[in-house]
Amino acid sequence: MQLGLVGLGKMGGNMRERLRNAGHTVVGYDRNPDVSDVASLVDLVDRLEAPRTVWVMVPAGAATHGVVQQLATLLKPGDTVVDGGNSRWTDDEKHAKQLGARGIGFVDAGVSGGVWGLKNGYALMVGGEKECVDRLKPVFDALKPEGPYGYVHAGRVGAGHFAKMVHNGIEYAMMQAYAEGWELLEKVDSVDNVREVFRSWQEGTVIRSWLLDLAVDALDDDEHLQKLRGYAEDSGEGRWTVEAAIDNAVPLPAITASLFARFASRQEDSPQMKMVAALRNQLGGPAVEGASLGGGGGGGGGAGDDGPGPLLMSAGARCSYNHEPTRAPAPEGT
Structure with missing residues (x-):
């Protein structure tokens, strides 16, 4: 032809x-x-x-x-x-x-x-x-x-490009999951061979994939990724995927979070984290790095004896005003 x-x-x-x-x-x-x-x-x-x-x-x-x-x-x-x-x-x-x-x-x-x-x-x-x-x-x-x-x-x-857009949105989320797992493995002292852990996943596991193979290739080139800057662009298709989800009322928490993670990677000094740090300081939390912000009542905390208060608690902490612990989720079957 x-x-x-x-x-x-x-x-x-x-x-x-x-x-x-x-x-x-x-x-x-x-x-x-x-x-x-x-x-x-x-x-x-x-x-x-x-x-x-x-x-x-x-x-x-x-x-x-x-x-x-x-x-x-x-x-x-x-x-x-x-x-x-x-x-x-x-x-x-x-x-x-x-x-x-x-x-x-x-x-x-x-x-x-x-x-x-x-x-x-x-x-x-x-x-x-x-x-x-x-x-x-x-x-x-x-x-x-x-x-x-x-x-x-x-x-x-339009169906072909829509399908490819969703494909790329899934790719964003998969990349983010591998990246988060890699960072956690690198962080702990007990794991001293993260690259080989990733390599061990290439056969026989439910998370094996071509992306995993590419991650191992990258770690072979630069074991701790020290040559790279922690900055990731987006092609635009991740944004379109999230916009289409909003238009169709389809929840995409993983894909959306992975897109926002790329946005966060471009901020050397996050404005949002400045506000979080300021609020924690006002509530009597840990000292703020790089600045001295007054207020907060010192010692016991400006929000009372419970520390940071319900609005700033982590999801893994208590989540209700009666201070009853959250119930742990049941383990998955795989």
Whole structure:
């Protein structure tokens, strides 16, 4: 099959190679002339035979909007555009309407696999009309991993990117869980080989995963992660996942907490913790580091003899005014 591919970065370039290895003809365009097969989008479209398919792999937002707008003027009725980037599903609906007015089909494809996709294949979550999706099945089959899994026609336009968004939200939470476990293991004196503990989990445990394998690889490179700064960006899809949960009244406590943890990582001197420290000091708590804040009544505590008071107690402490201890949860079955 013949395919135009716009955007030849790490993923797009590897996808071009994987498709060519499977026998497909791929004409690639990128602003970097060193990797591009043609000089412009116009040249790319001219090189393709009708009905044309152009797969877009550029950053979500303005870059994708711009490419789709250009393709809308260059392609003809019966052609198809595939957005394989990390666009928001609501953008898919707009693009499908814009292209559909000109008789051009639109398919959204959530793509997962990163830099390993060339060798291992890409997981594909696809949205769009059945006719358009079915015509592209040879391309999807070439890109996905070997075997029966790794590809799904998730539903109508927007479903592919929505599924990929939820996938990335789950990824946020899984990363956060591994990170929290690692920090706790590093903190205690009794565990002196945290890296090998993580390695021992790679076989036979219920938490084994590709992310765990990558964590072990990272610890092999830098056993205590001393070369890294504790700062984590977010791609935007975690935010979209939480927003979709709010819109649909679906509780996502783990994914939401993992997103907020990334926000916290960007604060070298947390404004929120300044307020918490100030309140603890006012209530007669421990001394505040780096500042001397007055008040609080000293010694016994400004909130009375019970210390910090109900509003600032930890969840593991007492949780009711009659000071009855909370009941411990029953152990899980695994």
